[in-house]
Amino acid sequence: xxxxxxxxxxxxxxxxxxxxxxxxxxxxxxxxxxxxxxxxxxxxxxxxxxxxxxxxxxxxxxxxxxxxxxxxxxxxxxxxxxxxxxxxxxxxxxxxxxxxxxxxxxxxxxxxxxxxxxxxxxxxxxxxxxxxxxxxxxxxxxxxxxxxxxxxxxxxxxxxxxxxxxxxxxxxxxxxxxxxxxxxxxxxxxxxxxxxxxxxxxxxxxxxxxxxxxxxxxxxxxxxxxxxxxxxxxxxxxxxxxxxxxxxxxxxxxxxxxxx
Amino acid sequence: xxxxxxxxxxxxxxxxxxxxxxxxxxxxxxxxxxxxxxxxxxxxxxxxxxxxxxxxxxxxxxxxxxxxxxxxxxxxxxxxxxxxxxxxxxxxxxxxxxxxxxxxxxxxxxxxxxxxxxxxxxxxxxxxxxxxxxxxxxxxxxxxxxxxxxxxxxxxxxxxxxxxxxxxxxxxxxxxxxxxxxxxxxxxxxxxxxxxxxxxxxxxxxxxxxxxxxxxxxxxxxxxxxxxxxxxxxxxxxxxxxxxxxxxxxxxxxxxxxxx
DNA sequence: CTTTGAATCTCGTAT
DNA sequence: ATACGAGGTTCAAAG
Numbered sequence: 231x232x233x234x235x236x237x238x239x240x241x242x243x244x245x246x247x248x249x250x251x252x253x254x255x256x257x258x259x260x261x262x263x264x265x266x267x268x269x270x271x272x273x274x275x276x277x278x279x280x281x282x283x284x285x286x287x288x289x290x291x292x293x294x295x296x297x298x299x300x301x302x303x304x305x306x307x308x309x310x311x312x313x314x315x316x317x318x319x320x321x322x323x324x325x326x327x328x329x330x331x332x333x334x335x336x337x338x339x340x341x342x343x344x345x346x347x348x349x350x351x352x353x354x355x356x357x358x359x360x361x362x363x364x365x366x367x368x369x370x371x372x373x374x375x376x377x378x379x380x381x382x383x384x385x386x387x388x389x390x391x392x393x394x395x396x397x398x399x400x401x402x403x404x405x406x407x408x409x410x411x412x413x414x415x416x417x418x419x420x421x422x423x424x425x426x427x428x429x430x431x432x433x434x435x436x437x438x439x440x441x442x443x444x445x446x447x448x449x450x451x452x453x454x455x456x457x458x459x460x461x462x463x464x465x466x467x468x469x470x471x472x473x474x475x476x477x478x479x480x481x482x483x484x485x486x487x488x489x490x
Numbered sequence: 491x492x493x494x495x496x497x498x499x500x501x502x503x504x505x506x507x508x509x510x511x512x513x514x515x516x517x518x519x520x521x522x523x524x525x526x527x528x529x530x531x532x533x534x535x536x537x538x539x540x541x542x543x544x545x546x547x548x549x550x551x552x553x554x555x556x557x558x559x560x561x562x563x564x565x566x567x568x569x570x571x572x573x574x575x576x577x578x579x580x581x582x583x584x585x586x587x588x589x590x591x592x593x594x595x596x597x598x599x600x601x602x603x604x605x606x607x608x609x610x611x612x613x614x615x616x617x618x619x620x621x622x623x624x625x626x627x628x629x630x631x632x633x634x635x636x637x638x639x640x641x642x643x644x645x646x647x648x649x650x651x652x653x654x655x656x657x658x659x660x661x662x663x664x665x666x667x668x669x670x671x672x673x674x675x676x677x678x679x680x681x682x683x684x685x686x687x688x689x690x691x692x693x694x695x696x697x698x699x700x701x702x703x704x705x706x707x708x709x710x711x712x713x714x715x716x717x718x719x720x721x722x723x724x725x726x727x728x729x730x731x732x733x734x735x736x737x738x739x740x741x742x743x744x745x746x747x748x749x750x
Numbered sequence: 751c752t753t754t755g756a757a758t759c760t761c762g763t764a765t
Numbered sequence: 766a767t768a769c770g771a772g773g774t775t776c777a778a779a780g
Contacts, residue, residue, distance in 0.1 A: 235604045259544070261544070265612075273773040276620040279614065282611035282612050288560070292559060299548055300550065301759095345607055413757085417769090447768070448767090530758070560776090561776085649764095
């Protein structure tokens with residue numbers, strides 16, 4: 231439980247520093263609202279002038295500096311960073327997050343701290359359910375007819391030497407079929423499938439391509455049409471229905487006759 | 491200034507609700523650390539079980555639910571969402587962020603609030619300096635010789651019917667050159683240039699391709715080599731130097747003899 | 751270790 | 766509105 235959540239209001243540099251050092255030592259979840267400037271050195275370089283921001287330090291080393299607007303942090307460090315706090319020569323608190331590979335460094339120069347809080351967040355392993363590309367692929371394997379009547383799947387995640395094809399099988403007439411699954415298929419998705427087909431052709435395999443997605447861009451459809459690639463649009467609702475029915479009474483998925 | 495930062499510790503549902511409603515009405519920057527469960531419906535669907543999390547609500551409608559680990563929020567809404575707070579039938583606070591296009595909804599069911607804070611973050615327009623693809627492109631236009639001696643640029647951001655070529659010009663021998671600029675060039679970057687070249691070829695223009703980047707993947711180099719595309723690696727330091735010298739004494743960039 | 755592809759990617763910009 | 770490309774993308778999986 232986070233009942234041990236502690237906080238300090240308008241701390242002096244000394245108070246803030248000891249608060250942060252203690253929280254960092256306990257690998258706590260730390261919040262800090264402060265007027266600060268920020269400097270980043272690494273894959274790029276940025277210098278951010280003075281302003282009010284939210285700093286979040288997580289136990290896994292994730293480090294976020296959030297500005298007053300926008301989804302993305304204005305500066306950050308991904309998980310795994312080493313976070314330290316110390317005093318500068320002129321008595322200001324500096325919070326620093328560094329990463330070794332690649333070398334990156336974010337430094338926050340605190341000018342005035344409004345509020346700092348720290349505590350341990352308790353979170354049980356969370357069953358997070360979602361409707362992803364993976365779900366769509368699963369639904370296709372459960373009910374291949376949604377792609378094309380009589381189609382028959384074999385290999386999934388088949389390495390083609392240039393990425394991997396999502397699903398490979400044969401259609402009713404026995405022709406090899408490569409299925410590429412996307413949530414939203416744009417041209418790059420269609421190009422991906424085309425790369426697989428081209429590669430297979432190099433191997434001497436003549437194969438059809440089918441794109442399955444919740445939606446397609448015009449570019450994707452045009453690209454596909456020009457290369458005789460079929461586009462199958464599926465509604466999320468249908469996928470949900472298939473997955474839910476499957477969960478209630480899981481039949482057997484039969485994988486056979488794939489490429490060998 | 492954020493001196494008007496207010497906060498409440500362990501508020502009751504009623505206290506929390508009025509705190510949030512007031513803060514939302516003032517379009518304040520809002521923080522909330524609470525035990526909660528989260529539900530998302532929209533482009534995907536997720537259900538997140540009960541746990542301690544940080545909720546951030548920004549004045550532009552950005553909405554973030556952060557878990558105890560990781561760079562990315564576990565649930566969110568990008569800027570532009572409409573955020574409301576209300577009581578459920580059983581007296582719990584629900585915070586909801588909705589977006590119209592595409593329709594998306596995040597609902598946070600508060601079970602216990604540890605700390606809530608709200609205030610106005612003041613941030614002057616920030617001079618954020620960085621070394622981007624744009625910087626690299628600028629450096630190339632300032633000093634074309636870094637790409638190839640005697641090269642001569644004309645059009646920039648030239649529409650080719652399938653995206654746009656970064657820079658188009660002619661080399662010393664008068665051959666049309668298409669330059670694609672990337673920070674880190676992977677295969678997809680090389681493919682992009684190849685699309686332009688292919689398109690130009692369809693138009694009857696025979697052109698060379700040059701990739702300029704801070705670094706290349708092996709795949710990109712292989713792809714390029716197979717198609718006689720030249721790869722030019724540039725050091726960030728050199729770009730920084732060119733840009734800094736330019737800022738000190740800006741000469742004239744001469745654009746001439748592009749394609750017409 | 752690097753490479754590849756997904757993501758509720760977000761965000762800007764041009765059409 | 767839609768589409769395309771950039772991003773310090775991050776992240777996980779696979780070779």
